[in-house]
Amino acid sequence: MSKIKFHPSEELLVNYVSGQLNAALAVVVGTHLDMCPRCRSVVHDIEVHLATRELHQTSPMAEPELAAMLESILASEAPMVAPKSAPEENIILESKSFKVPPSLGRHASRMGPWSKMPGGLWRAPLELNADERMHLIYMQENASVPEHTHRGSEATLVLDGVFSDEHDEYRDGDFIFLDATQQHTPHTTDESCLTLAFLDAPLHFTSGVARLLNPFSSLFFR
């Protein structure tokens, strides 16, 4: 695998470790971690740091309370472990099959059907619950997404292939995080690209005919 150039910020990783992220964004970050040894090691350091900091102070607990809790734990039944099915290893789009990391594969059963959109794009929703969802977006060769800004932030992870925008080129494992002020025009050339994308607000198209799509943009990407 080629070297990953774009990584989540340390702040994002800290929020990931402390469990503060939207679950869908946590899946996108977790999938990047599966692909990126560098960030796995940063996350490990953050875990050590947070654990030391968060479990440093003690609260005075009354002795009878402590003893009662200890007794009830020792008498407790082992919690039931629901047998987990192994993560799905592949995601299928028409005749193509893509190998995906376990952090994404664990949620493959929540994936909705693919739908084809204008501009050589395919999209499938992946809903964790009513307000936490992400999308798999497949851009075929020579596809483009109209220029847009985001009302919220957008996180995109390249799972397979390559896409470009006016800033750079992004390949397998690259993680791109854009806030509401940044606009960009993603496109592919002679290679297609599968991405996992998280948006916390609908897109806002900024140029040309695509502006007419704005009233419907929530149908597009959310």
Next chain:
Amino acid sequence: MQVMPEKRNTRQYMSTVRREPQEMTPEHLGQLLAEVAKSRSRIAFGELFRHFAPRLQSFATRQFGNEQTAMDLVQETMTNVWHKAHLFSPEKGSPTTWIFTIARNIRFDILRKNKHRQNDVSAEDLWPVLSEEMSDSDEEFALDKNILLQEIGEYYLQLPDAQREVVEQIYIEGKSQQEVSDTLGIPLGTVKSRTRLALQKLRELISEQN
């Protein structure tokens, strides 16, 4: 940078009073976890409990601002430690870090349960800490996921010493096969064959019983 003398004195004073009555090194905590995993030692767990419960209580009170919910988090976290100590592996980090990640997951699920939604993702789906799946790439040596290590506890005592030693180090202490080979000073191939034989024997013993 200048340091005021009084300040330095205060710091020295603080560090002497705050010293823990007993040295709780990661190694010591790890040994306690190993004893809980291996022999269900209530004494070892009691020591872990008295170390971690007041820390978890302080953490959870800061998170929830509610003492009862905080107590629930302490109880649930330490219940998992009692039953799942065998899933701790020293290579992955210190006991404190492991217990913190369990508490982090329980906090996430407690916040979720307040929303009363069905079919929601759980923290384990996002950050697998307690899943009984082997992360080891030596898939062929993975134990059947439905067999809890606790069940195996009684059976593995019936294994020949050489096999039991290997199984103990891999599945209870969480060592890799290479590390077991280094520790025992036996070739990697021998570790692999002993593991295979031991697992075969365990499967036989378990199916005979059921």
